[in-house]
Amino acid sequence: MTDPTQPRRRDAGRTRQILLEAARTRFARDGYAATTVRDIAEEAGVNVALINRYFTSKEGLFEACLTTAVTDVRKDENGVPVDGIAEGIARRVGGSFDDDRLRVALLLLLRSSGDDRVDDLRRSVLHAVSEKLAIAAGGAEPDDAALLRAQIVLATTLGIVTLRSSLGLQPLTSATEEQLLGPLRDLVQAVLPGGHPPHR
Amino acid sequence: MTDPTQPRRRDAGRTRQILLEAARTRFARDGYAATTVRDIAEEAGVNVALINRYFTSKEGLFEACLTTAVTDVRKDENGVPVDGIAEGIARRVGGSFDDDRLRVALLLLLRSSGDDRVDDLRRSVLHAVSEKLAIAAGGAEPDDAALLRAQIVLATTLGIVTLRSSLGLQPLTSATEEQLLGPLRDLVQAVLPGGHPPHR
């Protein structure tokens, strides 16, 4: 009675991936504590016990999600041209749906499970991102002032993603990539060194 | 055996306030789901059952917290001069400890309990803030483009508060109000109308 057209098999790696995917979206959207393992299992269409089988615990699953998010962000960093920082941010926060994975990754970096070690990971990744940003804008090894400016731009990016995805604030949420580009260009040019002279 | 020097009395209003205060900080720091009523009661030094007595439920307590946050934000809006927007933001996100109440209020506006009605409140308040900001910058009734720019500045503000309080990202977290002022002045002047010409 089983459908022979479907190549459905018992594949541990596949269900592991499905679980990871479901967990990523739920953790990113609702946060760690508000997401139950049963929620994740149901969204994945998978038995609850498999979470503990493949990831030891809810904590372990969250850490695995964060690891994939870190990978996504790191991979994305490499595609950043020295110029076009504003364009990159606009695409990342407002881009089409197929870029949604990166937005989920960014949201995940804002979620905490309470585990100190995992929090250190989040912090270090965001710090690395701001460094890359500062270098892309300024060139050389950035000092604290340049890093601070880069982190302010990063704060803008994360703030926009948050307000769009979890608040639905209008018109920000409906703004297209093109509509975001103008303001973001002004912002990046003014805040990061390399544009207009920073101090008057 | 009770200490007569202490004017300690059974004061319903007082314990209600203590509960509210404790709940505000916990909800703002850890989020709704991650905060238990027992946590709040312990931090307040008060019996758990009193939460339900005075606020009906955990939801009710959260709503009360949000109401105080809304009041704080609304009150703060009035003190905003038409110029000095950047100065205001710098003071709000990086100001001395006695201004901490407003930062807690801003964080609370980012926390969700899952209740749609309360979420509408959060949304409407943030929308009102961005409107005030757009008007302070542009003068007249803002169109969508001006509103969008104001909301981007708001996103920056909320992003900075988040990265400082819940991530401890350095050097952003240690930056003083004065150190934040420069970049924020550049940012506000470039993003909001009224500074340099917005489109080149």
Added chain:
DNA sequence: CTGCAATGTCATCATTTGTTTACTTGTCGC
């Protein structure tokens, strides 16, 4: 085909969490 390891399911457990109920203690008008 057959055994056996891998994969998945089911039932259940111990805690935690929000809430309620019955009770005790303090406060204040009289």
Added chain:
DNA sequence: GCGACAAGTAAACAAATGATGACATTGCAG
């Protein structure tokens, strides 16, 4: 003082949650 009501306490409950172990099923090596 005293009694009635307000304020606070303690115990307990039901539901939810993360986790576990025994059992079933699949699929592949031999």
